[in-house]
Amino acid sequence: xxxxxxxxxxxxxxxxxxxxxxxxxxxxxxxxxxxxxxxxxxxxxxxxxxxxxxxxxxxxxxxxxxxxxxxxxxxxxxxxxxxxxxxxxxxxxxxxxxxxxxxxxxxxxxxxxxxxxxxxxxxxxxxxxxxxxxxxxxxxxxxxxxxxxxxxxxxxxxxxxxxxxxxxxxxxxxxxxxxxxxxxxxxxxxxxxxxxxxxxxxxxxxxxxxxxxxxxxxxxxxxxxxxxxxxxxxxxxxxxxxxxxxxxxxxxxxxxxxxxxxxxxxxxxxxxxxxxxxxxxxxxxxxxxxxxxxxxxxxxxxxxxxxxxxxxxxxxxxxxxxxxxxxxxxxxxxxxxxxxxxxxxxxxxxxxxxxxxxxxxxxxxxxxxxxxxxxxxxxxxxxxxxxxxxxxxxxxxxxxxxxxxxxxxxxxxxxxxxxxxxxxxxxxxxxxxxxxx
Amino acid sequence: xxxxxxxxxxxxxxxxxxxxxxxxxxxxxxxxxxxxxxxxxxxxxxxxxxxxxxxxxxxxxxxxxxxxxxxxxxxxxxxxxxxxxxxxxxxxxxxxxxxxxxxxxxxxxxxxxxxxxxxxxxxxxxxxxxxxxxxxxxxxxxxxxxxxxxxxxxxxxxxxxxxxxxxxxxxxxx
Amino acid sequence: xxxxxxxxxxxxxxxxxxxxxxxxxxxxxxxxxxxxxxxxxxxxxxxxxxxxxxxxxxxxxxxxxxxxxxxxxxxxxxxxxxxxxxxxxxxxxxxxxxxxxxxxxxxxxxxxxxxxxxxxxxxxxxxxxxxxxxxxxxxxxxxxxxxxxxxxxxxxxxxxxxxxxxxxxxxxxxxxxxxxxxxxxxxxxxxxxxxxxxxxxxxxxxxxxxxxxxxxxxxxxxxxxxxxxxxxxxxxxxxxxxxxxxxxxxxxxxxxxxxxxxxxxxxxxxxxxxxxxxxxxxxxxxxxxxxxxxxxxxxxxxxxxxxxxxxxxxxxxxxxxxxxxxxxxxxxxxxxxxxxxxxx
Ligand code: NA
Ligand code: NA
Numbered sequence: 001x002x003x004x005x006x007x008x009x010x011x012x013x014x015x016x017x018x019x020x021x022x023x024x025x026x027x028x029x030x031x032x033x034x035x036x037x038x039x040x041x042x043x044x045x046x047x048x049x050x051x052x053x054x055x056x057x058x059x060x061x062x063x064x065x066x067x068x069x070x071x072x073x074x075x076x077x078x079x080x081x082x083x084x085x086x087x088x089x090x091x092x093x094x095x096x097x098x099x100x101x102x103x104x105x106x107x108x109x110x111x112x113x114x115x116x117x118x119x120x121x122x123x124x125x126x127x128x129x130x131x132x133x134x135x136x137x138x139x140x141x142x143x144x145x146x147x148x149x150x151x152x153x154x155x156x157x158x159x160x161x162x163x164x165x166x167x168x169x170x171x172x173x174x175x176x177x178x179x180x181x182x183x184x185x186x187x188x189x190x191x192x193x194x195x196x197x198x199x200x201x202x203x204x205x206x207x208x209x210x211x212x213x214x215x216x217x218x219x220x221x222x223x224x225x226x227x228x229x230x231x232x233x234x235x236x237x238x239x240x241x242x243x244x245x246x247x248x249x250x251x252x253x254x255x256x257x258x259x260x261x262x263x264x265x266x267x268x269x270x271x272x273x274x275x276x277x278x279x280x281x282x283x284x285x286x287x288x289x290x291x292x293x294x295x296x297x298x299x300x301x302x303x304x305x306x307x308x309x310x311x312x313x314x315x316x317x318x319x320x321x322x323x324x325x326x327x328x329x330x331x332x333x334x335x336x337x338x339x340x341x342x343x344x345x346x347x348x349x350x351x352x353x354x355x356x357x358x359x360x361x362x363x364x365x366x367x368x369x370x371x372x373x374x375x376x377x378x379x380x381x382x383x384x385x386x387x388x389x390x391x392x393x394x395x396x397x398x399x400x401x402x403x404x405x406x407x408x409x410x411x412x413x414x415x416x417x418x419x420x421x422x423x424x425x426x427x428x429x430x431x432x433x434x435x436x437x
Numbered sequence: 438x439x440x441x442x443x444x445x446x447x448x449x450x451x452x453x454x455x456x457x458x459x460x461x462x463x464x465x466x467x468x469x470x471x472x473x474x475x476x477x478x479x480x481x482x483x484x485x486x487x488x489x490x491x492x493x494x495x496x497x498x499x500x501x502x503x504x505x506x507x508x509x510x511x512x513x514x515x516x517x518x519x520x521x522x523x524x525x526x527x528x529x530x531x532x533x534x535x536x537x538x539x540x541x542x543x544x545x546x547x548x549x550x551x552x553x554x555x556x557x558x559x560x561x562x563x564x565x566x567x568x569x570x571x572x573x574x575x576x577x578x579x580x581x582x583x584x585x586x587x588x589x590x591x592x593x594x595x596x597x598x599x600x601x602x603x604x605x606x607x608x609x610x611x
Numbered sequence: 612x613x614x615x616x617x618x619x620x621x622x623x624x625x626x627x628x629x630x631x632x633x634x635x636x637x638x639x640x641x642x643x644x645x646x647x648x649x650x651x652x653x654x655x656x657x658x659x660x661x662x663x664x665x666x667x668x669x670x671x672x673x674x675x676x677x678x679x680x681x682x683x684x685x686x687x688x689x690x691x692x693x694x695x696x697x698x699x700x701x702x703x704x705x706x707x708x709x710x711x712x713x714x715x716x717x718x719x720x721x722x723x724x725x726x727x728x729x730x731x732x733x734x735x736x737x738x739x740x741x742x743x744x745x746x747x748x749x750x751x752x753x754x755x756x757x758x759x760x761x762x763x764x765x766x767x768x769x770x771x772x773x774x775x776x777x778x779x780x781x782x783x784x785x786x787x788x789x790x791x792x793x794x795x796x797x798x799x800x801x802x803x804x805x806x807x808x809x810x811x812x813x814x815x816x817x818x819x820x821x822x823x824x825x826x827x828x829x830x831x832x833x834x835x836x837x838x839x840x841x842x843x844x845x846x847x848x849x850x851x852x853x854x855x856x857x858x859x860x861x862x863x864x865x866x867x868x869x870x871x872x873x874x875x876x877x878x879x880x881x882x883x884x885x886x887x888x889x890x891x892x893x894x895x896x897x898x899x900x901x902x903x904x905x906x907x908x909x910x911x912x913x914x915x916x917x918x919x920x921x922x923x924x925x926x927x928x929x930x931x932x933x934x935x936x937x938x939x940x941x942x943x944x945x946x947x948x949x950x951x952x953x954x955x
Binding site: 477480481482483484485488556559560562563564565566567568570573 | 787
């Protein structure tokens with residue numbers, strides 16, 4: 001059997017085996033090693049180890065445990081709950097106020113970090129419980145958190161855009177500028193959708209009962225001040241230091257933890273037991289995320305080494321489609337790849353293969369990059385490798401995965417609508433970059 | 438039977454202890470990055486160690502944390518079908534996958550990881566990334582160490598799954 | 612007789628797909644295939660496809676890929692002498708790129724290069740120099756500077772023992788492969804960076820983040836890129852194909868150098884006029900400080916590492932003869948350049 005065919009067989013079997021319920025990261029590693037051995041021989045073992053070390057050297061990824069730790073410490077200090085309470089009271093008379101709060105916070109978070117795992121985890125920890133207590137619809141809640149959390153990969157600072165720049169050979173500054181418009185557009189679509197659903201069916205997101213609302217406007221403002229200000233300082237410190245070039249995301253995540261520790265100390269919530277438990281929970285979540293990243297890198301490397309990826313390019317070029325049709329076909333392909341793969345594999349492995357095809361389209365590469373980025377945001381939400389869902393599930397065990405998946409599917413449709421809007425109204429993505437020198 | 442149970446408890450204790458130990462490394466990581474930020478941006482004197490130590494600590498945390506995460510069933514599963522199955526079936530599937538796929542996979546991970554570490558060790562490899570050039574082989578040793586701990590924890594998980602497959606009950610978790 | 616099936620090699624480069632060095636590898640592969648009449652095909656993929664850029668040497672050694680297009684300073688932690696094969700500071704010891712290539716092929720350099728990989732590091736790789744390089748600019752900075760003291764506290768991207776040189780200036784240096792430099796510059800992991808030349812630096816997009824481009828540099832006055840072939844694969848190759856790979860690499864050494872050199876001129880013009888880059892002349896004092904720092908660094912390594920001392924000695928012996936000769940017999944570039952094209 002040809003190597004390429006072995007690769008496609010591995011892909012097909014992965015989609016099947018993963019449903020047996022064995023931990024995904026080990027399933028990916030085992031399949032990659034097995035099929036890799038079949039196609040490539042003993043070298044696959046060395047490939048596995050080198051991919052492992054490759055992930056272990058990624059200084060950028062050190063921000064993953066740190067942003068999670070920041071979330072856990074602020075959680076132990078009860079800060080996030082206060083922020084939510086503030087938002088809850090601010091929009092109390094509105095149906096679906098928690099959805100607005102979640103997505104607004106997610107958008108703010110997206111401007112502070114580019115790490116989806118941390119965003120979804122923190123949102124899950126702080127919003128999930130309150131949504132359950134407030135009898136919010138689980139499906140819509142899970143969708144709002146997972147979709148909102150993935151905004152972080154699109155809205156700058158974004159690790160994905162940073163990785164994509166050199167691959168597409170376009171300036172990351174321009175990609176950053178290009179991503180703001182579509183990112184905010186998606187946030188608006190999410191909020192609009194939630195409000196619309198609640199308008200039709202108040203059960204989905206009940207307004208706060210009048211007796212639970214704060215009596216006076218000043219009380220609401222106070223709550224907002226107490227809940228929002230410390231966090232705003234923390235987040236704008238993290239975001240600000242990144243945006244103004246004062247610190248790298250990794251450094252900022254470290255400083256964010258320090259800030260959270262100090263805030264927690266001020267609230268007299270800092271204990272040795274609390275620190276130990278925060279560290280342990282941080283490690284478990286990070287280990288789950290990063291070990292899966294490692295596994296999907298191994299899987300992707302074997303797929304690439306088998307040559308299955310190259311076959312895809314040749315097939316595409318052989319189709320001889322019009323540029324618009326080819327663009328849409330590429331977008332569909334990226335979308336489909338997003339189901340089994342995470343963005344690093346797609347950006348680093350498949351995008352280079354598609355570049356010769358894209359080059360023949362003669363389109364603005366910044367625009368293409370942004371379309372790809374909006375598209376890849378769905379990769380976090382498409383099962384079986386739907387990291388956004390898994391991050392959420394790991395912090396809100398009360399929601400089962402099927403519910404989370406269904407919730408995400410609704411937002412994925414919004415995502416596709418957003419993608420179509422950017423395809424047919426390119427200035428949303430290209431206007432800001434044109435201002436950048 | 439008794440000795441076997443004690444062995445499994447011992448394995449679990451190893452994963453538990455190693456996981457708890459490395460989880461605390463996240464605080465030195467915070468400290469190193471904070472020192473770097475202050476000395477770099479306030480005193481224009483970036484440290485020579487922050488870059489290398491950052492990835493070394495992060496890598497150690499998530500790698501050595503993996504067996505602990507396995508012990509606590511924290512590695513994500515596609516539970517859409519799995520959780521609908523009877524416990525007995527869940528145990529049987531897990532036991533079969535551990536025996537037929539996981540052990541061989543992790544065994545080769547251990548062997549290849551050891552070779553990778555060994556190649557680095559014999560030439561006394563140092564870092565290529567910064568002028569600090571710390572010895573790099575101790576960090577590479579994390580790979581075979583993780584593989585070994587994962588193999589060990591796999592043995593415990595295998596017998597627990599087997600017990601579930603036979604009795605239909607999931608053994609009590611620590 | 613039935614035609615034999617072609618030999619197919621997988622090559623990974625240490626470069627991103629969009630970069631001229633990667634295209635150079637593809638050009639080399641194409642040339643080899645043409646010369647071999649299709650009997651040897653090389654499938655070229657960019658860094659990160661099979662392994663990361665810095666793991667390419669090990670990937671060739673272990674046979675994960677059959678060959679690679681690389682840059683030996685990326686794995687300098689394995690053996691400091693690797694730095695010499697991407698040249699060294701000071702030209703190296705005053706040599707320009709012609710002198711340096713002469714040392715490689717007629718001064719014992721290539722033998723030492725092979726000894727380093729095969730005997731010292733016990734790597735199953737066969738190395739062939741495949742592209743000669745010009746003097747690298749000092750690099751890109753976000754703010755202008757005048758003296759070495761101004762550079763104190765800067766975090767900078769460079770590779771190999773350049774890190775130790777800049778350490779003497781109070782700088783912190785991080786090595787990272789081409790594809791990661793711009794993102795790191797934008798994230799603020801580094802404050803400045805060097806890569807290779809106007810054409811390639813422009814392709815990487817430095818001009819979008821840093822506006823001060825200092826030239827010349829003294830940290831890499833010349834050097835070569837390398838073709839690494841898995842030793843077992845190389846040994847199995849028929850003699851005529853071995854000769855073809857050798858000759859094609861030698862031709863690529865010259866062709867690739869000329870192609871990029873010509874492109875550099877146009878690229879620099881565009882950087883100035885279209886991207887608003889300030890092209891700055893590196894203060895002479897800074898260049899001399901680099902030489903002084905390098906003297907300290909290489910003396911330190913000579914004392915510590917016998918093989919480093921051996922290569923250093925060979926290079927110095929060769930330089931001692933060729934550099935004064937060329938200085939006395941080669942009309943200085945400045946004379947004619949200033950006569951015909953005086954500085955404005
Ligand atoms: Na972001
Ligand atoms: Na997915």
